[in-house]
Amino acid sequence: MSVNPGHFPLPDEALPGDRFLDREESWLRFNQRVLELAEDPALPLLERVRFLSIFANNLDEFFMVRVAGLARRLATGLAVRSASGRQPRETLERIAAVAHELMLRHSACFHEELRPALAEEGIEVLRWDALAETERERLRRLFSERIYPVLTPLVVDSAHPFPYISGRSLNLAVIVRDPDNEATLFARVKVPPVLPRFIEASPSRFTPLEDVIAAHLHELFVGMEVVEHHAFRVTRNQDLEIDEDISEGLLQALERELLRRRFGPVVRLEVEESISPEVLELLTAELDLDESQIYRVPGPLDLAGLDAIADLDQPQLKYPPFVPSKQSVPHDADFFAAVRERDVLVHHPYDSFTTTVQRMIEEAAADPHVLAIKQTLYRTSGDSPIVDALIDAAEQGKQVVVVVELKARFDERANIAWARKLERAGCHVVYGFVGLKTHCKLSLVVRQEADGGLRRYCHIGTGNYHPKTARLYEDLGLLTANAAVGEDVSALFNHLTGYSRQNTYNRLLVAPRSLRAGLIERVEQEIENHRAGLPARVRFKCNSLVDEATIDALYRASRAGVPVDVWVRGICVLRPGVPGLSDNIRVRSVLGRFLEHSRVFAFEAGGDPEVWLGSADLMHRNLDRRVEALVRVADRAQRAELVRLLDLAMEDGTATWRLDGDGVWTRSVAALTDAERPPLDVQVHLMKSRRWRTVDG
Structure with a gap:
């Protein structure tokens, strides 16, 4: 970049117009760095497999949200030039070029590096034709017992229109021929997401689920000749659009939108590179796509499913075990006394989340001197001890206020479920502001001390109150009984739950x-x-x-x-x-x-x-x-x-x-x-x- 060839300081008004990189391409380069970890031979093998899965999952979300958003702007005529100077159409063209390159590199990493390396360790991912006959026989029985009952072949003819293809679903496009009149028909078979992505044919030997289905298509189309079949996958817009000014509650609006979200427009079609031109042309026409939205890669598709391979019990192929430190607040110390004595800085996962942040909420719930607990929840786990502790506190008569962010992307359903569970337990559940997500990470415990006075204990953090991800995400948090911070956090909770318009704080921005x-x-x-x-x-x-x-x-x-x-x-x-x-x-x-x-x-x-x-x-x-x-x-x-x-x-x-x-x-x-x-x-x-x-x- 040649912004200032003279190398002299620029006056304020002369900041160059091209001083910003493109946001979307920068995100793709981030995912490229994830891919480089999968390509790194110095990392444990199954961890490399996990990074390959993470890359695929990341890219799915990028297309569902960012690419879909750009496409929506174009469709609605709201195309605005980005800070990098690109129009949405230019950005989409650049995304397509970079994403095509990265997807091919991702596939090459699997086929040329990780698949052979796995085989050397006795873990094989094989296509149907490479399986032994005994393995095929076992999978035939599995197909009859567990797969066939959940399959629904959908044919396209004058009485049956092209079926709806749900987002992130893996499918088989099948061409069948009627032997009586030689007519050919297109059919779609959805690969059931309720079944494992890779089926274990024998110990440590896996095959893609769609290969098992493809080998038994004759049982789905009895009396017809299966001419060809090809795997394909679509990605749809899955970002939420909610009119928050409507009179119904935000929770109900979100539930309605979650049902609608499955039917967003297609933004990407992935196909195996062996697909025939005729079938690809049919899919492209029916899904109303152009060439730039089609991604041809060597099969199998949907390598996000490799996370199951990465989860195999092979500790010698993974990072060595790590036990977080429990020294921030020693287990035999009085927790609240330790925090009263001095602020405690915790750094997860190096410091235990369980013995610090989680312990604070659990001890507050059990402590008869605690009068109130206030908590923000953006994402949490399905079996959250934090939520359980809040419910216990409410059932013991403590005042419990929980600010639940319903619109935490891709966790909306889980958050709705926890919000309802908390409400049933007697917690005061607040859904934040119209037009604003509540993303701050705050806990406040109000406790009556031995001298009869009240003291506020706070946690302000960088990460979600999610015990599982706290072992995987690097985050920081401050545990404090400082009066100024307690006053700030109380004021902020009042802002979140009421009509306070406080804008200035002692130690918060x-x-x-x-x-x-x-x-x-x-x-x-x-x-x-x-x-x-x-x-x-x-x-x-x-x-x-x-x-x-x-x-x-x-x-x-x-x-x-x-x-x-x-x-x-x-x-x-x-x-x-x-x-x-x-x-x-x-x-x-x-x-x-x-x-x-x-x-x-x-x-x-x-x-x-x-x-x-x-x-x-x-x-x-x-x-x-x-x-x-x-x-x-x-x-x-x-x-x-x-x-x-x-x-x-x-x-x-x-x-x-x-x-x-x-x-x-x-x-x-x-x-x-x-x-x-x-x-x-x-x-x-x-x-x-x-x-x-x-x-x-």
């Missing part, structure tokens, strides 16, 4: 009112500090960096000479290292065993760093259409700990991906050939050092 402005104000202060000769630096860690106003503030800081470090997991539309614009900005990404999910914002502040953590990513939806909260970390040692963490990701010897000004991510592999100094894996480092931080430390 809250979206959509003050969060963006608060971060930009602090970036500007770093510029002033630098000009005054004081230590100045900006360090951000987030999942996505998209917000143009925040990025422009970082550009201004860079042009003023302030070093800016950004650690981002996914999307980043900022262009780092561009002469005259972002010379002083570095962007790194870490992907690995755990999903980097925490958000941390650190400012050097003249040598006494100011550090914030919380739920907000730097995206329009988070800053403008969600209730988010960041808390300022007060403890000096904890602030230093977080700054060290951020600096660690930026060190030359750390294994990361590095972004350049053209949007290219390069994996730092220089040290891989240096046997004496291998690259430092941040996550492995934190696992090894998980016990260095104690309550007294």
Whole structure:
């Protein structure tokens, strides 16, 4: 990118128009980094298989939401040029080109690398023709007993129109011939999603479910000749569109929309590359698709189903076991006394979620001195001990208030179920605001102390109250009994449940009112500090960096000479290292065993760093259409700990991906050939050092 060939500082009004990368392509490059993990021979084999599955699942969601949204804008005439300068049609064309390339690379990784490597370990994924006769016989019995009863072949003729193809469903397109009149007909057979994606033909030997069905099509079309069959799969728009101004309740509106969502327009057709031109032409016409929406890949399709292979009980082919530290609040310590004594910073999964955040809610539910518990729930697990504890508390007569975000994408049904269960138990369930998602991660416990006074205990975090994902997601949280934070969190809950319009807080920044402005104000202060000769630096860690106003503030800081470090997991539309614009900005990404999910914002502040953590990513939806909260970390040692963490990701010897000004991510592999100094894996480092931080430390 050649923004400023003269390399001289740009005045504020001269920020270049092409200073932002394309958001959608940046997301695809994030998924490319996931694919690179699947391609990495240094990782355990089944973990590579899991990353291959994650790539496929990620891409499904990208098409269901982002691609579908762009297509909808075009269809409704609301096509608006993006910040990167592309029109929706141009963006869709670029998505198609990159996605085609990545899907072929994904398929090649499976066929050329992982499938042979699995076979060497005695785990085989085979097509029907490669199975032994004894295995086929076993699968014939399985077909008769378990598969045949749930199949419904649908033929297309003058009396039967082309059937509806549900989103993410795997199907067989079948051509049959009537021997009496030689007429050919098209039929569709849906591969049942209730059955395993890969069927075990014999121990550690698997075959795709559609192959088993295809081998028995003659039993579905008795008396007809099966001419050909081909697997295909469609992806539909599955983003929610809810008119929240209607008079009926939000919960009922959401339930209605979930039923409608299955019938969104098709945005992608996946077919095996062996499909005949005639069948492909028929599918394309019936589904009203153009060439760019068709993705031909070697079979089998839907490799998201490889997660079942990754789950095999083969510990020697997986990451070594890891047990989180339980030292943040020792199990024999009085929990509330420990939090009263000092703020507790927890870092999951390195610190146990069960013995910290979950323990706080469970002990609060059982403690007769606790009067009230207030909790936000965005996503939680199906057998959530958090929900069970809240129900127990309500049944014991405590006041329990739960703010449930019904519109947590792809978790809507689960959240509806838990909301109803909580209501039945006597909890006060609130669904947040019309037009705003409640995404902040807050817990508040009100407890009567021995002296008769009330004290508030709070947890403010970066991750969901989800015990299962807490073992897989990297997140941070602050447990505190600080009075100012308790006052802030109480005020924010009153805002969520009532009509409070409080906009200022002691130690919180809250979206959509003050969060963006608060971060930009602090970036500007770093510029002033630098000009005054004081230590100045900006360090951000987030999942996505998209917000143009925040990025422009970082550009201004860079042009003023302030070093800016950004650690981002996914999307980043900022262009780092561009002469005259972002010379002083570095962007790194870490992907690995755990999903980097925490958000941390650190400012050097003249040598006494100011550090914030919380739920907000730097995206329009988070800053403008969600209730988010960041808390300022007060403890000096904890602030230093977080700054060290951020600096660690930026060190030359750390294994990361590095972004350049053209949007290219390069994996730092220089040290891989240096046997004496291998690259430092941040996550492995934190696992090894998980016990260095104690309550007294």
